[in-house]
Amino acid sequence: MAVRLAFLIAVLAFSGAYSAMAASSSCLKCHQPHYMEIAACIDCHGGDDRTLRKNIAHLDLIPGHLVRYRIKDNEAVVSGGKWLELAACRRCHNIRGKGNHLAADLDRLSGRHPARLLASIITPVEYMPDFRFDRATASLLVNAVLASAVVQQRKIPEAPVNVRFKQGVKTANVFEQHCGACHKILTGSGGFGRGNIGPNLSGLLSIYYPKTGNSAAPWSAERLEGWLRNPRKIRPLAKMPPVQIDKYHFEQLLLLMTPVLSPQSQEFSR
Structure with missing residues (x-):
């Protein structure tokens, strides 16, 4: 009984400390709090919550529409998953352990900044199909990819894949x-x-x-x-x-x- 009581006290103390830390974030001086039970402001949106200087606080900021995958059962992930299938992204990419290894393994992108992933979809590299997605659709794809990457990162990593977009000397074939x-x-x-x-x-x-x-x-x-x-x-x-x-x-x-x-x-x- 004493052990259980001590455990409950520790949990309550930690929760109180976390709430106080979140409440002290400089973000909340300008923005309304939301989904505080999921994570702190910077855990989802990046930036720096230790400063009141906007240009520093918003450095590498991640907009909300690119981190909806952090919300359980969010529709953005479901819709993005449908677009992954319609665009046949697995023709080149490995996603949730299935797909060809012709280009980047999308299960390894959990640390990638969502805005850079969005840019790579809207402005594709050479030999990637240009699907001409609008920003809203591309944002759904970002959420689906990162939701998959978060799940897969807990598994044993594989050896890196070398992707060659260009040959040093282009030979006729x-x-x-x-x-x-x-x-x-x-x-x-x-x-x-x-x-x-x-x-x-x-x-x-x-x-x-x-x-x-x-x-x-x-x-x-x-x-x-x-x-x-x-x-x-x-x-x-x-x-x-x-x-x-x-x-x-x-x-x-x-x-x-x-x-x-x-x-x-x-x-x-x-």
Whole structure:
């Protein structure tokens, strides 16, 4: 009984100290408190709560719409998760342990500043598809990504993944010769292609690429071969012309396009 009483006293003392510390935050001199049961002001929004100088207090400030994932069962995470699926982000990224390892592992971004993550979605790097998301939609994606990263950071870390967006010396390969004028692709060997007329083909032969093939089926080597032979036979209004490619070079193309998978996602369409 004495031990239990001592424990309760300690808990109450800690709670009181935490509340007093939160109440003493300089943030509350200008802003109304909210969700104080979750964390202190700077734990969610960053900044510096020890000063009254606005330019210092707001340094690297994180706006509320980018930290809604900290609130349990928030709709922003649910909606953002749907956009992750619609955009097929796993065609290049590992998310919640599933996806291709062609670009950054999004399960490792728990320490990334949300504003920088937002900027990387709105202004994508080379070989990342430009989805042209508005800021509101991109904010939902940020919340979904960071919610996943917070969960995954508790697991045993994997070895870092090297992502090569560019080659030191750009060498001509089968993709550059036959596809690169209209398409781009990110592969385990780097990024290839220079065109934006056609869709980004990163992860095309994986289960994570959008099901844009015939009959809304995943792309496979067989379907790709038929498409290259005569796109208009499969889709009468297709603007893409037939691609003349022999068997040897087609096999080389398949090798280049075979995705690098996360350990939990050892599947691709071949």
